[in-house]
Amino acid sequence: MHITIRQLQVFEAVARQLSYTRAAEELHLTQPAVSMQIKQLESSVGLSLFEQLGKRVFMTQAGETMLRHAETIMRHLGTAREEMDELKGVDSGRLRIAVASTVNYFATRLLATFTRLHPSVQITLDVTNREALLQKLEDNQPDIVLMGKPPKGLDLDADDFMDNPLIMIARPDHSLSKHRSIALKELTEETFVVRESGSGTRIAMERFFDQKSFAPSATIEMTGNETIKQSVEAGLGLAIVSVHTVELELALERLSRLDIRGMPIMRRWYVGHRRGKRLSPTAQAFRQFVLDEGTRQAVA
Amino acid sequence: MHITIRQLQVFEAVARQLSYTRAAEELHLTQPAVSMQIKQLESSVGLSLFEQLGKRVFMTQAGETMLRHAETIMRHLGTAREEMDELKGVDSGRLRIAVASTVNYFATRLLATFTRLHPSVQITLDVTNREALLQKLEDNQPDIVLMGKPPKGLDLDADDFMDNPLIMIARPDHSLSKHRSIALKELTEETFVVRESGSGTRIAMERFFDQKSFAPSATIEMTGNETIKQSVEAGLGLAIVSVHTVELELALERLSRLDIRGMPIMRRWYVGHRRGKRLSPTAQAFRQFVLDEGTRQAVA
């Protein structure tokens, strides 16, 4: 014998009305149904909750105690329902976004706009490199990821939404910086500053070099885009980066873009989530927002 | 479709184990039974509570929210059960006692002893005259009443437990105070201080006078035993009171007892409760205590 919410509901009505019949009416039930529920509740707690003296129904002390708990339980059920309904809307809840580090340069802009549209959504932004991001996906940590082309192996529902041109950068005073249509083989003697393995940009670069059967004479490996940019600025060597990461530096002419034949390497950004994941309305809204924003940007 | 406690129970187990199968084992159920309960809960809140990605089961945000409420609800159920069990014992709960005003003189002694035996019982003592007491019984306010002989009309389960001798008192310097075996008719010229109507002592007195075909020449009506005693002490007249109310004054010889023929009027005290009332274990214990204490006193 165990307590049920129905019993508590019926009990609460009887306690309020102090009448089985009126409680039954209120609940659109018959009077015997109410009697049964109360009797079951009483037998499962092992005490009388009501006593009938003459015609009137009184609550026992046990009844009063039970009523207090019944009320709080029902109140919690109510608020649970309310909070669930909240979550059904787009303008609430939590949105966990993980982005590959390169994406960060425009993800913040994207998020700023989205936050303005849906101010009460609580957003978590997690910036890591591609490899760590795949691990996080494994743990179902992010709702939505923004990254380069996802690997085939992983079960990811991903759509591309934006160009991601990879370009080669150098110090503005580099000897080739004014040249046009440079062939890769001209760079054989150059040192390349490259991202850590596990980075999407690194993978894209390697594939490009493989295709062109090119192998740089020297590479220096570094973690993070900022570090790479600073190294190139310092004259440590050349680097391949997403154009999004260096817009500012190019404009200020602190870095210059080399006009390599076959470049920019045209890649795309993807918005994705684990296949089978039940996206919350908020997450769906964000996904759609990213896709729309991508095409808008492309047109502009 | 409505939420049930069973659903919350099963949900909580799955949320903790993050596995339907293990939750089923824990609850001694089969796995499909768990699936069904979760599905029903999900459909009644209109949101997925879990999502299955690959083999692993994850909680959704809705699930996390629901879990918080489920836990508090189950905690309340638990404490409700505990408190109910408490009430099943003799040493807890509340005990509402109502006594006729005359009873008060020994009820306090009785309660003191009972409280020492059951210290954590919360006792309410309500002292009123017989008439008001019957009204309170009507409203099921007291658990137990101590009073003189209850009227036949009312549905009261009452047992007598102690003698209640009514005696006549006078000022010690009253002319009859040294006399023996006084006949009522000798008191025709006396003034009587009598309790208000509705008092048990008053009723008993009137019946006694009727039987003896005696009618006092003058009566002064007063409320409460204390007032009566003081009035007699002040020489206002004679009075009939329960011996229990004047023990102290007789011992100190501030009042004296007249030796009237046919007195003391031998009445009894009763411990009672409304017929059909479900006495709590505490109330039952008190009732028994009063009965035992009464006979003990009689023997002593």
Added chain:
DNA sequence: AGGTATAAATAAGTTATACTTATTCCAGTG
């Protein structure tokens, strides 16, 4: 790739539970 193991979903059938209607019982009331 293909086979295997693990875990959840689905289907069908059974038992228990939550209701109903009809009736009885009980206490207060004219």
Added chain:
DNA sequence: CACTGGAATAAGTATAACTTATTTATACCT
């Protein structure tokens, strides 16, 4: 003393909560 209002009881029915058997899906393992 019949009458009325209100709860209890009885019997029957629909729904919910389970079971077993089976299917489906995915990770794992050569």
